[in-house]
Amino acid sequence: MLSTLLVANRGEIACRIFRTCRDLGIATVAVYSDADADALHVREADTAVRLPGAAPADTYLRGDLIVKAALAAGADAVHPGYGFLSENPGFARAVTDAGLVWIGPPPAAIEAMASKTRAKELLGVPPLAAADVTADDLPVLVKAAAGGGGRGMRVVRHRADLDGELKAASAEALSAFGDGEVFVEPYVENGRHVEVQILADTHGTVWTLGTRDCSLQRRHQKVIEESPAPGLPPGLVASLYERSAAAAKAVGYTGAGTVEFLVAGGRAHFLEMNTRLQVEHPVTEAVFGIDLVALQIAVAEGDALPPDPPEPSGHAIEARLYAEDPAARWAPQAGRLHTFELPGLGLSGSGLPGSGSAGSGLPGGPGLRVDTGYVSGDTVGVHYDAMLAKVVAHAPTRAAAARLLARGLERARIHGPSTNRDLLVASLRHPGFTEPARLGTDFYAEHLDVLTVPPPGEEYAAVAAALADAAVNPSRFGGGWRNVRSQDERRAYTGLARTGDGGHEVAYRPTRAGGYQVTSPPGVRAVAVAADRVSLEAGGIVRHFSIARHDGTVYAGPHRLTPVPRFPDPDDQREPGSLLAPMPGTVVRVADGLAVGGRVEAGQPLLWLEAMKMEHRVTAPASGTLTALHAAPGRQVEVGALLAVVSTDAQEEPSA
Structure with a gap:
């Protein structure tokens, strides 16, 4: 013991x-x-x-x-x-x-399966030799031999890009896993990523604990996972179980592990075996009512598993909440989490204390569960993965679980770095997810523009922010009503919605009763105004907004707004064509031959930043001339640091 x-x-x-x-x-x-x-x-x-x-x-x-x-x-x-x-x-x-x-499993089993190249050879599907890849083999996928999570992974569609992508993938894998080995395999377009959870003891028993669908991915890293994988034919599921159990027995596997497949055209292609606990293990725990970590420990202590696993019940869906900006090529974000409140999150932030499955973070029945490493006041740094939490919903049906999870995320209060919360909510309600037949790994490539449209109501949030700010800072009104009408007070805020350079403009004036009358946008009435809460009525609908302010940002309900200064600081103005660091990180390399005065083409990679264990490519926004280069390998930069300046062709044209 x-x-x-x-x-x-x-x-x-x-x-x-x-x-x-x-x-x-x-x-x-x-x-x-x-x-x-x-x-x-x-x-x-x-x-x-x-x-x-x-x-x-x-x-x-x-x-x-x-x-x-x-x-x-x-x-x-x-x-x-x-x-x-x-x-x-x-x-x-x-x-x-x-x-x-x-x-965990015996070192020999890890050695056999943890290297994806050896695992493929063991199961008779060896990877491609990079030197032998021809145009007929494209597209191909470059992958790290050790580790996972999408790190060290690249899709290559042009043979000329292969050598560069091999180098970049190797560097990223070395940073994340301490092993720079990479390999090449055929890339299956728009398949479904399906996996089987296994658990084996030292007495010869192997459990197959259902399927999981992990098709919704960005940068080859999973975003939303669920169990069971919906819509699979029973015969295919039985085949997946059989192949997974056979893989475990072939290497004398013990403990928890996952066998992953890419399902396309009615066939399941073996991807890899993960010889560890998966990030998405909570959905299996919820459906089977088990604690996989407790079972891992029991197996390590020599206990025997019962001959058969428990029966599954219901459906579970997990969403990974990341500090990132999906609309900015998934750029990770860093900074202080001023407020971090999620439904199902216990008082300590780890899930304890609390009640039921939500409070303990462990199996216990339908509801919400949160696994996280953060609480309000913590800081998201730049050295590690950008995942803030995993939010899991368990319900009798898939539709009920998706509804519960979407609403739970919608109710979250997150004040600090930008997150993918709104994207997760939109994903769970999109037909490409709600209809299982449309699931595929190209989900975000196909639907990202729609999924990153700001949630409705931002214009009302701007009104709430303006009135709450007025309650704190009455400005030139002096706090009283006047017999002679004063000019309207005006404030403006930028958010996610595309509202032009002026942002959301709000105009209002004080009333005789000590309240506020909104004059723009029209048709909005202030019901109640306080520094931390505002209620508005428009079109017969009353909306309530909780208000918070941190680091120059105003949070009005789920909306994040930045006040537009009346008199912009000239020092904040940037030269046209300036490329700014989208996140804090380290410059790991600059494109070969890149030099000030040289010609660059739109979309051409100029330099690479490493942040939160991932490499991020900075490209030329348009064709033109590189007029400044402030980046050098090894330089650490903060968000907004000037990296380079590209004078575009349009800027270089002489005026008439």
Whole structure:
């Protein structure tokens, strides 16, 4: 029986594993980088050990330091979570060689399956040799041999791009997993990403715990997952179960794992086997009423599984809430989470205390569940993944689960970095998701423009923001009604809606009764105004807005608004064609041959930023001349830093 467990990970997954440990009476140990010194997973653990540094290569990828931390803290077991070293057989061996219990499959099984190249060879579907790829093989997919999560993955449609994409994928994989090996495989257009959860003990029993559909992805990283995968023929499901169990038995697998397939044209193509817990494991837990982490620990302690798994019930859907801007090529965001309130999130932020499945974060019946590594007041940094939380809905039917999840996300209060919350809500209500026959991995490529349209009501939110600001700062009214009519007070705000350079313009004046009359936009009446709450009536409908202000931004209900200054600061004006850093990060490389005075073409990659474990390409917005270049490899930049200036062809044309 284990007494103390170290989690060799961070954030949400560390907090989630700690919850199960508390339920089982197991003491917990966290490891943390300097950037995570005040992170929630550190506060949740019984003991914490520092890993000096901030970059993953210096901290969470240092297996030797993690083993030393476990021994120093008196742990007798290590759980790797997912990502980082979770599929590294060398780390698993180091743990067991130190006399610690490894909560995962045997190192030999990890070695056989964790490298996707070896796994494909074992199952008779070897990858392509990059040197042999011809135009007839295109498109192809470049993938990292170790790890997952979409990192180190590139679609190549032109043979001339292959070498560059191999190099970029390798660099990204090395940063994320400490292993730069990549490989090439055929790319199946618009298939469905379907996987099978397995759980095996040391006594020969292998459970297949249903299917999951993970087709909604961006940058080859999953965004919305569900169980069971809807609309699959029973014969295909039976085949997936059989192939998954056979793969596990072929390598002597024990513990939790996932076998992934791409389903297209009625056929299932083997992708890989993940020898670890998956990010999306909560949907399986909800449907089967189990705790996969508790079962992982039981298997590691030598317990036997019952011959058959429990029967599934209902449908579960998970949405990954990211700090990112989907409309800006999914650029990750960083900054302080002033308010972070999600339905189903317990008082501590980890899911405890609370009641039912929502409060504990563990299986317990229909409802909402939140797994997160953040609470209000925490800061989203630039060193790690941008995922804030996983929000899971479990209901008797798929439609009911989608409705519950969409409404739960809609009710969230998130004040701080931009997030994909509105995109998730729109996705769950889009016909491409609600009709299973239309599911496919091209969902966001096809529908992103529609899904990033701002939610309705932003113009009313601007009115609410203006009146709430007036309640705090009465401006030149002096707080009273006048016998001689004064000029209307005017304020303007920019939001997500395209409203022109002026933003949402609001005009109002005080009333004899001490309230406010809205004169623009027409047809809006102020029902009640306070600094933190405003009620408006328009067209017979009353809308209520909670108001908050942080770092120059006004939050009116679900809307995020920026006041437009009446007199812009000349220092804030940028030269036309300026390329600004979309996120804080590090310049990892500049395009070969790029030089000031040189010609660039629209869409041409100019430089690459690394932020939150991903590489982000900065391209020329239009054809023209590069007139300034302020980026150099290794330079760290903040949001809005000037990287380069492209004088476009239109700007260079002489005036008549």
